[in-house]
Every structure is written in structure tokens, then in C-alpha cells.
Amino acid sequence: MKKLFFILLLLLSMSVFAQTKTFIREYSYQASDYDSKVTARVNALEEVKRLLLEEVAVFIKSEFEMSEWEKQIGAEIESGEFTEKRLISITAGITQTEILEEKWTGVEYWLKARITIDPDEMKKQLDLILQDKEKTKELEKTRQMADDAREEIARLKHELESVKNENEQIALQNEYKKNVDQLDATDWFNKGYDAHLKKEYDKAKSFYLRAIEINPDFSEAYNNLGVVYYKQGNHTDAIKCYKKAIEINPSNSTAYNNLGLVYGKQGNPSDAIKNFIKTIEINPDFSEAYNNLGVVYEKQGRYYDAIKCYNKAIEINPDCPKTYNDLGNIYGLQGNPSDAIKSYRKAIELNPDYSDAYNNLGVVYGKQGRYSDAIKSCKKSIEINPDYPEAYYCLGLIYNIQGNSSDGIKCYQKAARLGNIEAQNMLRELGQEW
Numbered sequence: 001m002k003k004l005f006f007i008l009l010l011l012l013s014m015s016v017f018a019q020t021k022t023f024i025r026e027y028s029y030q031a032s033d034y035d036s037k038v039t040a041r042v043n044a045l046e047e048v049k050r051l052l053l054e055e056v057a058v059f060i061k062s063e064f065e066m067s068e069w070e071k072q073i074g075a076e077i078e079s080g081e082f083t084e085k086r087l088i089s090i091t092a093g094i095t096q097t098e099i100l101e102e103k104w105t106g107v108e109y110w111l112k113a114r115i116t117i118d119p120d121e122m123k124k125q126l127d128l129i130l131q132d133k134e135k136t137k138e139l140e141k142t143r144q145m146a147d148d149a150r151e152e153i154a155r156l157k158h159e160l161e162s163v164k165n166e167n168e169q170i171a172l173q174n175e176y177k178k179n180v181d182q183l184d185a186t187d188w189f190n191k192g193y194d195a196h197l198k199k200e201y202d203k204a205k206s207f208y209l210r211a212i213e214i215n216p217d218f219s220e221a222y223n224n225l226g227v228v229y230y231k232q233g234n235h236t237d238a239i240k241c242y243k244k245a246i247e248i249n250p251s252n253s254t255a256y257n258n259l260g261l262v263y264g265k266q267g268n269p270s271d272a273i274k275n276f277i278k279t280i281e282i283n284p285d286f287s288e289a290y291n292n293l294g295v296v297y298e299k300q301g302r303y304y305d306a307i308k309c310y311n312k313a314i315e316i317n318p319d320c321p322k323t324y325n326d327l328g329n330i331y332g333l334q335g336n337p338s339d340a341i342k343s344y345r346k347a348i349e350l351n352p353d354y355s356d357a358y359n360n361l362g363v364v365y366g367k368q369g370r371y372s373d374a375i376k377s378c379k380k381s382i383e384i385n386p387d388y389p390e391a392y393y394c395l396g397l398i399y400n401i402q403g404n405s406s407d408g409i410k411c412y413q414k415a416a417r418l419g420n421i422e423a424q425n426m427l428r429e430l431g432q433e434w
Contacts, residue, residue: 021059024100024114025051031107032157034173039180040109041102046150046183049097052115056095057087064123087126089143090136093193094125125197131319134254134286138220139193142186149182185215192224201228219249226258235262253283257292264296272296287317291326298330306330321351328360337364355385359394366398374398389418396423 029044061084101112129135156176163169192207208225211218226241239262245255260275273296279289294309310327313320328343341364347357362377375398381391396411409432415423416434427434 019120020116020118022114022116023052023055023059024112025055026110026112027051029109029111031109032160034157034160034176037104037109039177040104041111042180042184042187043153044102044109044111045097045099045113045187046146048111048113049092049187052097052113053088053091053095054084056091056115056117057084060087060091060122060126063119086136086140089140090126090129091122092143092146093139093190094122094129094197096191096194131317132288133317134257134288138254142189142220146183146186149179149186152179153183181214185211185218185221188214189218189221189224192221196224196228199231201232204228217248219245219252219255222248223252223255223258226255230258230262230265235266238262251282253279253286253289256282257286257289260289260292260296264292269296269300285316287313287320287323290316291320291323294323294330295326298326298333303330303334319350321347321354321357324350325354325357325360328357328364332360332364337368340364353384355381355388355391358384359388359391362391362394362398366394366401371398371402387418389415389420389423392418393420393423393426396426 025048027044027048029040029047031040035043095115095117097113097115099111099113101110103110129139153176156172156179160169160172160176163172188207188211192204192211195201195204195207205225205228208221208228211221212225215221222241222245226238226245229235229238229241239259242255242259242262245252246259249255256275256279260272260279263269263275264272273293276289276293276296279286280293283289290309290313294306294313297303297306297309307327307330310323310330313323314327317323324343324347328340328347331337331340331343341361344357344361344364347354348361351357358377358381362374362381365371365374365377375395378391378395378398381388382395385391392411392415396408396415399405399408399411409427409430412423412426412430413432413434416427424434
């Protein structure tokens with residue numbers, strides 16, 4: 001029996017590990033006279049990470065069908081080299097480099113490190129990021145900052161070898177340290193990005209703060225720190241971070257967009273609109289900003305302006321399911337069920353796991369008296385998201401219309417327990433508990 005248990009455990013372990021792929025590389029950094037243990041380690045870590053990320057990128061290209069990703073990357077691609085460079089930029093932000101061993105001899109820093117990935121999860125993350133042009137740009141910019149710092153470090157090392165003037169040496173050494181710090185700050189930023197994607201917000205916050213401590217002019221780190229505060233419901237600190245990101249870089253369109261989102265969440269449409277318009281002024285191809293502006297106009301009842309914004313967002317990015325879903329909401333409010341249904345279906349076509357769109361489709365079907373289709377859509381929404389209160393409430397309404405009060409009450413009770421106020425009020429009227 002024990003032997004059978006051991007075999008089963010071994011098979012289970014093999015199946016778990018078969019889902020992951022591990023890359024291990026070593027690197028020895030030869031320190032110069034101007035390196036400390038700290039700077040030598042930063043340089044060694046950058047080089048071993050570079051080797052690992054290149055290997056991961058090669059694996060991704062060989063493992064997955066690249067044609068769809070290359071379409072998303074854009075027509076500017078002329079060779080696989082550009083694709084690989086972009087993949088390296090993105091994977092730097094969605095992987096963790098784990099140090100296995102390290103040793104400092106005083107003249108050499110040796111590192112052994114690994115990156116472990118789940119190929120299926122990696123593909124999902126890549127798909128999501130490549131659909132978001134601004135996220136892709138952010139990761140590319142961060143990687144370019146590291147590349148520029150690395151090149152500058154190599155140039156400064158060469159120049160320091162020939163400079164005799166003491167004042168010039170000090171100036172070059174300070175510049176050298178500044179660029180090494182930039183490499184270090186970028187590494188902490190990428191750690192923060194990875195933790196952020198995993199919704200480990202406290203960890204992400206500490207990593208972004210460390211990046212800012214090393215490089216106080218890191219606009220992107222302030223912006224992403226603001227996003228973490230926003231996710232945690234801390235709007236005051238989120239606003240401070242976004243404003244600091246803009247102060248450092250007045251062209252940071254993402255920070256303006258995020259600032260608009262906070263103001264919108266706070267019920268301040270005037271400032272939300274100002275910031276979304278500023279975002280678009282800086283970056284006319286920022287589709288998400290058009291979408292966000294449309295949401296504010298929709299809440300104000302400015303449906304014509306909202307539709308214009310949604311259509312502009314679709315023109316820039318025709319593959320964003322949220323925009324089609326939001327457009328469907330407007331058509332529903334205007335009493336245009338035909339176009340609402342088309343928009344929701346398009347959203348679902350782009351994202352088959354879009355529970356909001358299924359629920360909204362169910363609402364429209366219910367208003368049309370297409371109860372069978374409405375039930376099917378609401379159930380699909382719940383299948384995707386079992387904790388979606390609005391879908392349970394919608395399903396309860398349809399059951400009640402059909403005279404199925406027993407199932408209707410069950411759905412209201414589930415919706416009420418998940419916090420749906422309308423369901424709670426409905427149950428009070430019916431004298432039911434939840």
C-alpha cells in the first residue's frame with residue numbers, strides 16, 4: 001500500500017513539474033577598479049538576467065505560434081530580431097529571476113540564477129499585455145532604460161581607464177554609479193511589475209518604493225505605485241503618485257489617464273474629463289483613454305459623445321472587448337437592443353470568458369422577452385464568475401417572470417449574499433431571508 005502511495009505521489013509530482021519550464025544560467029563579472037561589491041553584483045545580475053531572458057524568448061518563439069502576436073506587435077516588424085527584443089522586454093516584467101548561488105572574490109562576482117515559467121500562464125500574460133499597447137510600451141521603455149544604462153556603463157569603464165585628471169575621474173565615477181543605480185532600479189521595477197500582475201499588492205508596493213528610493217526620478221515607478229494604491233482603495237496616495245509621475249515627466253500619458261480614473265471613481269467627472277482629454281492630447285492613439293472618457297460621458301447622459309469616444313477607441317484598437325461591452329451598454333440605454341446585442345456578442349467573440357458581457361446580453365434578451373436566451377446568457381456569466389451578484393439577480397428576475405418563484409428566490413438570495421442591494425430589497429418585499 002505504501003509503495004502504491006509513493007508511486008501515485010511521484011506521478012503527481014511529475015505531472016506538476018511537467019507544467020513548468022526552468023532555465024538556469026551562470027555569469028562571472030570581472031570587476032574594474034571602480035566597482036564595489038554592490039556595483040559588481042548589480043552588473044552581474046543584469047548580465048545573467050539578460051542571458052536567461054534571451055533563452056526564454058527563444059523558447060517562446062519555438063513553443064508558440066507567433067503570427068498572431070506579430071500582428072499585435074505591428075507592421076513595423078521587419079525581422080524576428082525585433083519580435084525577440086519585444087518579447088525580452090515583456091518577459092522581463094512577467095518573470096522572476098531567482099538567485100541560486102553567488103560568490104564575490106573581490107575581483108569577480110559569480111552568479112547562478114534561474115527563471116521558471118508555466119508556458120500556458122506565460123502565453124496568457126503575453127496575450128493580455130500585447131493587447132494593451134500602453135503596457136507594452138511601458139515594459140519596452142523600462143527595458144530600454146536598462147539597455148542604455150548598460151551601454152553607458154561599458155563606455156564609462158573604458159573612459160575611466162584612460163583618464164588621469166582626478167576631478168574628471170570623480171565625475172565619471174559618479175556617472176558610473178548613477179547608471180548602475182538605474183540598472184538596479186529597473187530590476188526592482190520589474191519585480192514590482194511581476195508581483196503586481198499576481199495581485200500581490202503589498203509586495204509590489206515595497207518593490208516599487210525600492211525602485212524609487214534608488215532612482216527618485218523614476219516616473220513609471222511612481223505611476224505603477226499609484227495603481228497599486230488605487231487597487232487597494234487608497235485614492236489619496238494614488239493621486240499623489242500620479243501627480244509625482246507627471247511632475248517628473250509631463251508627457252506621461254498613462255499617469256494622466258490613471259489620474260482621470262481616480263477622479264471618476266471619486267465622483268469628480270470634471271477633473272476626470274480634463275485628465276482623459278490631456279491624455280489624448282499627449283497620446284492621440286491611447287484607445288483606453290477614449291474608452292474611459294466615454295464612460296464618464298455615459299454617466300453624464302451624454303450618449304452621443306460617449307458613442308463617439310467608444311467608436312474612436314475601436315478605430316484605434318478593434319480588439320478590445322471592454323469597449324464593445326461599454327458601447328452595448330449605451331445602445332441599451334438608448335433603447336437600441338439590436339445594436340446592443342451586436343456589441344455584446346462582439347465583446348464575447350473577442351473574450352469568450354467575459355462574464356459582464358454575457359450578463360448584459362442576458363438583460364437585453366430578458367427585456368425582449370427572449371427568456372430562454374436570457375437564462376442561457378446569465379448562466380454562462382455565472383459559470384465564468386460564480387460570485388457575480390448581478391447575474392444571479394438578472395436570472396432571478398427572469399425565473400419570476402416565468403412563474404418559477406422558487407428558483408427566482410434562490411437566485412435573489414445568492415445575489416443578496418454577494419451584496420446586491422436590489423436583490424436584498426426584493427427579498428424584504430417578499431418577506432424572505434438571505
